[in-house]
Amino acid sequence: MNNTISDKITTILKELFPEGANLHEPSFDGNEKEYLCDCINSTFVSSVGKYVDKFEDLLIQYTGSKYAIAVTNGTAAVHLCLIVCGVKRNDEVLIPALNFIAAANAISYCGAVPHFIDSSFETLGVCPNKLSDYLKLISEKKEDGFTYNKNTGRRIKACVPMHTFGHAVDVENLMDLCSRYNITMIEDAAESIGSFYKGQHLGNFGLVSALSFNGNKTITCGGGGAVLTNNKSIAALAKHISSTAKITHSWKCYHDMTGYNYRMPNLNAALGCAQIEQIDILIKQKRELANFYSNLFKNNDDVIFFTEPENSKSNYWLNAIILNIEDINLRNLVLDKSKNTNIMIRPVWDLLNSLPMYKHSPSMDLSVAESLEKRLICLPSSSFLINKINASY
Numbered sequence: 269m270n271n272t273i274s275d276k277i278t279t280i281l282k283e284l285f286p287e288g289a290n291l292h293e294p295s296f297d298g299n300e301k302e303y304l305c306d307c308i309n310s311t312f313v314s315s316v317g318k319y320v321d322k323f324e325d326l327l328i329q330y331t332g333s334k335y336a337i338a339v340t341n342g343t344a345a346v347h348l349c350l351i352v353c354g355v356k357r358n359d360e361v362l363i364p365a366l367n368f369i370a371a372a373n374a375i376s377y378c379g380a381v382p383h384f385i386d387s388s389f390e391t392l393g394v395c396p397n398k399l400s401d402y403l404k405l406i407s408e409k410k411e412d413g414f415t416y417n418k419n420t421g422r423r424i425k426a427c428v429p430m431h432t433f434g435h436a437v438d439v440e441n442l443m444d445l446c447s448r449y450n451i452t453m454i455e456d457a458a459e460s461i462g463s464f465y466k467g468q469h470l471g472n473f474g475l476v477s478a479l480s481f482n483g484n485k486t487i488t489c490g491g492g493g494a495v496l497t498n499n500k501s502i503a504a505l506a507k508h509i510s511s512t513a514k515i516t517h518s519w520k521c522y523h524d525m526t527g528y529n530y531r532m533p534n535l536n537a538a539l540g541c542a543q544i545e546q547i548d549i550l551i552k553q554k555r556e557l558a559n560f561y562s563n564l565f566k567n568n569d570d571v572i573f574f575t576e577p578e579n580s581k582s583n584y585w586l587n588a589i590i591l592n593i594e595d596i597n598l599r600n601l602v603l604d605k606s607k608n609t610n611i612m613i614r615p616v617w618d619l620l621n622s623l624p625m626y627k628h629s630p631s632m633d634l635s636v637a638e639s640l641e642k643r644l645i646c647l648p649s650s651s652f653l654i655n656k657i658n659a660s661y
Contacts (some may be wrong), residue, residue, distance in 0.1 A: 273570045273593070274601040280564065281611050281647070284657065288610030289648035292586065294482045295550060297541040307538040308350075315511065317534025324494070326544045327479075331461075331469040333496040335503030337510050338532035342458040342480025345493035346374040348530060349454045349476040350426065352495075352506045355380050358426035360417055360630065362451070364394050364432075365619040366637040370480075371428050371456050372620050381422065384621045387640060392588075393437035394429040395636065396445050403449060403631045415449040420630060424449070430456035433646070434486070434585035435576055436465040438452035439473050454478070458493070459488050462551040462583035470611045473494040476506070481536075486550055486583050486651075487543035489536040548650055551583050553651040558584035560657060561592075561647060565589060574644075587647045588616075596642040603645065616644040 282412075320338055326335040339345050355361060357379030363371050365384035372382045385402070388395035407415050407424060415424045427446050429437045446453040452529035455477035457471040460470040476499070481492035487536055495506045513527030532540075558575070571589040576582035591598060599615060606613045617643055621631045 270595065270598045270601055271517070273591075273598060274605050275474060275566075275577070276570060276611060277589075277602050278605040280568075281606060282609045284564075285611050285653075286447075289612065289653060290650065291612040291614055291646060291648055293652075294483060294488045295546070295630070295650070296542075298546045300539055301313075303538040303542045304535065305462040307535050310397040312533075313535040315531035316531050317537070319534045319537035321488060322366070322658045323489075323537040323544070327494055327496070327593050331471055331496060331548065333469070333472055333477075334498045335496070335500070337503065337507045338537055339493045339495065339510050339530040340532055340536075341491050341634075342478055343370040343374055343494040344528070344530040345458070345478035345480065345495050346371050346428070346454075347377050348457060348495050348506050348510055349478050350374055350378050350380070351509065352474055352502050353426055353452045354453055355425050358422055360400070360420070360422045361425060362394075362427040363456075363620070364430055364637065365621045365631060365634050366392070366432070366616060366640055367430050367456075367620055368617055369457065369620060369635060371430065372626055375428075376625075380628060381426070382620065382629050383417070383424065384619075384626075384629060384634065386632055387633050387637045388438065388447040389636060389640075391437050392432035392435055392580070392640065392644075393572065394427070394442060395439035396438050398636075399442075399632075400445050403445075406632075408448065409449070413449055413450055417630065423481075424451055426452040426454055428454045428456050430601075431470050433574075433588060434459045434463045435574075436460075436463060436470055436580035436582070438577070439465045439470075443473060446571075457486065457496070458581065459585045462554075463548055464581040466579050469566040472498065476502060480546065481540055481543075486554065486585050487540065487547055489532065489540035490544070492532050492536045494532075494538060501541060529543075549632060550651045552650065553654050555582075556585045556624060557649065557651070557654040557657070558582075558587055560654060561587050561589075580651055585649065587649045589645050589647060590640070591643040591645070594639055594642050599642055599645060614646045614649065616641055616646070
């Protein structure tokens with residue numbers, strides 16, 4: 269049976285992409301070369317220059333967030349979010365096990381401990397209902413008003429939900445849960461530029477949030493990330509320590525805090541400015557591609573095409589199918605056969621609690637995440653693919 273199912277899926281993809289396809293490529297159809305040349309000619313290619321400020325302004329305009337701080341990558345953005353929210357050594361931070369490794373690493377940078385939680389079949393992100401039941405069992409609120417893990421004695425300081433593949437988590441219920449337990453919510457919106465929940469751009473719900481502009485994201489700066497917040501004092505702190513925490517002076521070099529030198533270079537920001545100018549076109553193409561996939565797999569008994577959750581509008585950063593059979597050998601067979609056709613499809617990440625450096629971290633029952641790990645496959649998702657498909661069909 270596995271061979272039959274894998275052959276059917278591979279045949280569909282081969283017919284769709286006879287020349288092969290990568291998982292996600294950037295599109296450079298705007299002012300990228302012009303802005304990059306202008307940046308080089310200005311000689312301001314490092315962390316000072318007009319494009320860094322302009323990119324932050326464009327992010328504010330597009331996302332509706334009051335403040336944006338451009339940094340070197342998404343991991344740096346998550347790290348800064350944790351710092352400005354006061355995450356300290358031996359704090360516990362709740363994150364989904366079904367997750368890219370960046371958040372867990374950033375938590376480790378702080379000396380804190382990632383605490384792995386389960387996901388939802390409806391959103392691919394944190395399940396507030398299951399998390400609520402779990403917190404009732406393992407946590408207690410002490411006289412200081414904070415929540416502690418009864419098993420470890422450590423404070424549960426923050427929760428960092430990820431909007432997986434650009435799909436919004438159950439935002440409102442998760443916010444309510446974090447509020448009840450006095451746990452700071454930090455949004456990992458690394459994959460979510462151009463995604464909305466009830467008409468509001470993701471990244472505006474937590475105290476702070478992190479974006480990524482890696483080369484494989486919906487828009488790219490080559491490398492790059494950003495911190496978003498609507499809190500003025502937190503924004504000021506994030507911007508200050510994103511550099512070297514130098515006090516402004518005409519000639520004196522005085523630094524009043526530990527700085528992280530995470531400021532985005534002007535060269536990367538120049539690319540980002542050109543990219544964000546095209547974001548409406550890119551999102552439109554990506555949603556059209558998702559709609560095509562949805563129709564393509566609509567009557568397929570072997571897979572489910574994952575569509576955006578209720579109350580949300582997704583950028584469909586990565587399109588995904590979920591096998592109806594929970595068999596990791598079938599998943600691997602599909603991946604192997606696709607590789608032989610030069611079509612790059614990928615599984616979801618290995619669960620973080622299974623990695624050697626995090627296998628001793630606390631975790632809840634992860635049955636949904638474990639099921640998704642065995643069944644989820646990401647499809648080619650570059651925005652321009654819909655143009656190729658339309659030209660062929």
